[in-house]
Amino acid sequence: MTNFIWKPIEPLSDLERGIDLAAMRPLYESWSSSKDRLNQQSPTQLAEFNRRLIRRLSVETGILERIYDLDRGTTEALIAHGFAEDLVSHSSTNIEPSRLIDILHDQEAAIQLVMDCVAKNRALSKSVINELHSILTAHQETTTAIDQFNVRHEIPLLKGRFKEQANNPRRPDGDMHEYCPPVHVESEMDNLLNWLTGYSDDDPIIVSAWLHHRFTQIHPYQDGNGRVARALTTFILLRAGLLPLVVDRDLRVEYISALEQADQNDLSPLAGIFARLERTAILQALSVDADAEISHQKSLTSAVISSLADKFGKRRIQKLAELRQVNNVARELRTAAQTQLEESIAEVDATLREVGTPTIFINAGGPDNGNAHWYRFEVVQSAKEANKFANFTEDHFFVKASVQVNRERLIFVVSFHHVGRELTGIMEATAFSKLVSYEESDDRDSVSERFSLCSVEPFVFTNRTQVAEIQDAFKRWLDTALAVAIKEYGDEL
Numbered sequence: 001m002t003n004f005i006w007k008p009i010e011p012l013s014d015l016e017r018g019i020d021l022a023a024m025r026p027l028y029e030s031w032s033s034s035k036d037r038l039n040q041q042s043p044t045q046l047a048e049f050n051r052r053l054i055r056r057l058s059v060e061t062g063i064l065e066r067i068y069d070l071d072r073g074t075t076e077a078l079i080a081h082g083f084a085e086d087l088v089s090h091s092s093t094n095i096e097p098s099r100l101i102d103i104l105h106d107q108e109a110a111i112q113l114v115m116d117c118v119a120k121n122r123a124l125s126k127s128v129i130n131e132l133h134s135i136l137t138a139h140q141e142t143t144t145a146i147d148q149f150n151v152r153h154e155i156p157l158l159k160g161r162f163k164e165q166a167n168n169p170r171r172p173d174g175d176m177h178e179y180c181p182p183v184h185v186e187s188e189m190d191n192l193l194n195w196l197t198g199y200s201d202d203d204p205i206i207v208s209a210w211l212h213h214r215f216t217q218i219h220p221y222q223d224g225n226g227r228v229a230r231a232l233t234t235f236i237l238l239r240a241g242l243l244p245l246v247v248d249r250d251l252r253v254e255y256i257s258a259l260e261q262a263d264q265n266d267l268s269p270l271a272g273i274f275a276r277l278e279r280t281a282i283l284q285a286l287s288v289d290a291d292a293e294i295s296h297q298k299s300l301t302s303a304v305i306s307s308l309a310d311k312f313g314k315r316r317i318q319k320l321a322e323l324r325q326v327n328n329v330a331r332e333l334r335t336a337a338q339t340q341l342e343e344s345i346a347e348v349d350a351t352l353r354e355v356g357t358p359t360i361f362i363n364a365g366g367p368d369n370g371n372a373h374w375y376r377f378e379v380v381q382s383a384k385e386a387n388k389f390a391n392f393t394e395d396h397f398f399v400k401a402s403v404q405v406n407r408e409r410l411i412f413v414v415s416f417h418h419v420g421r422e423l424t425g426i427m428e429a430t431a432f433s434k435l436v437s438y439e440e441s442d443d444r445d446s447v448s449e450r451f452s453l454c455s456v457e458p459f460v461f462t463n464r465t466q467v468a469e470i471q472d473a474f475k476r477w478l479d480t481a482l483a484v485a486i487k488e489y490g491d492e493l
Contacts, residue, residue: 006178009214026464055079058107102139110135118238134160143223163222179219204240209271213262245277286420287389323425326463330416356405366397391418409436410489428458431481454481
């Protein structure tokens with residue numbers, strides 16, 4: 001019995017084009033203008049950010065394929081300082097450190113080839129893809145093949161050449177995943193690349209997910225297909241002016257599951273993962289400290305003069321006003337969040353009354369209420385942990401819901417704050433909760449307080465965002481975050 005029977009790949013469908021990435025599209029435009037500013041003000045810092053991102057991608061792509069294991073501490077050292085053998089101990093990996101470094105250099109070189117192709121406007125072709133495969137497998141001489149008797153054999157790996165034998169893996173449950181037969185690989189690759197040329201006006205996240213999935217359906221090489229697929233994803237994103245995305249080892253199960261769902265004609269989970277990772281990369285890039293480099297490159301006098309000229313220039317003032325339109329979006333989302341919280345908590349009121357009489361308060365906060373500084377510590381700390389910068393020199397808005405039953409109190413907060421060290425027109429919403437337990441006394445001195453981040457991913461919006469286009473996605477995001485908080489609170493009651 002086969003779990004997945006091969007069939008020819010299909011072009012990007014209208015259903016796939018309709019995957020809901022409305023919240024991402026304004027971010028593309030905001031990132032484009034912010035990237036230009038970073039390139040002018042902090043080219044060295046931005047270049048270093050990109051180098052580290054590429055190193056992280058190079059490390060994680062091999063871990064995903066289980067070519068090697070590498071502990072977290074060594075991973076971070078290699079990302080920060082480069083791929084040097086003396087940073088790797090034998091206890092930190094399951095292969096020889098020298099071999100690990102060779103493989104990492106190969107994977108880094110493959111991404112460099114992708115970047116060169118994009119910079120030189122070189123079209124994606126079979127020769128480029130074969131070149132990528134040759135680079136990625138430069139230090140891999142063999143691969144495993146399974147014969148008709150289900151016996152494993154080590155065979156020479158064809159580098160930069162399409163497979164000559166079937167490579168249909170058998171799953172742990174005994175089912176087989178059937179990929180494209182060798183005889184059809186050439187024609188399938190031709191179809192893949194011909195269709196791709198017509199997708200330049202489509203959403204790059206959706207196109208990258210489509211290309212990644214269809215390429216893995218073909219599985220044109222005996223081994224190394226996943227590494228090549230992720231390099232092709234980077235090609236599409238860089239060509240669109242976006243950042244490489246890193247599929248981390250912790251996402252392996254979700255990532256493989258999304259690919260399997262794409263096999264069943266649902267590309268949205270894979271596109272969702274890619275959108276989430278791209279959003280994270282952009283927000284981290286916006287948190288690069290441009291001022292640190294400016295202070296080293298300019299004298300104090302010239303820096304002050306330049307700053308004042310920029311600050312008071314008419315065009316600059318107009319631009320700032322345009323970017324601050326994102327505050328209007330934040331206010332609309334704050335209102336929507338308050339309404340949704342009122343409705344959702346009213347639904348659980350009856351359940352809470354089974355254990356006590358609930359006291360419920362829901363209110364909005366921000367500069368219009370004189371309390372924009374509330375929850376600054378929690379927001380800043382959460383941002384730091386995600387390698388982002390929460391900008392409290394700009395307006396901050398929030399909605400707070402407080403529910404208390406007996407001696408247990410839940411404080412649930414949705415924060416709307418700016419991201420990046422300068423005004424970018426980009427804000428994010430994050431949700432967190434505090435669980436507070438009180439002593440059994442009249443003064444209600446708290447004996448414990450536990451902080452939890454309820455939103456795994458932030459909800460990002462920009463000054464170009466139309467609330468009508470993202471309100472359903474925001475409602476789903478908030479519902480998920482609130483469910484996490486209510487579950488934790490219920491466990492305490």
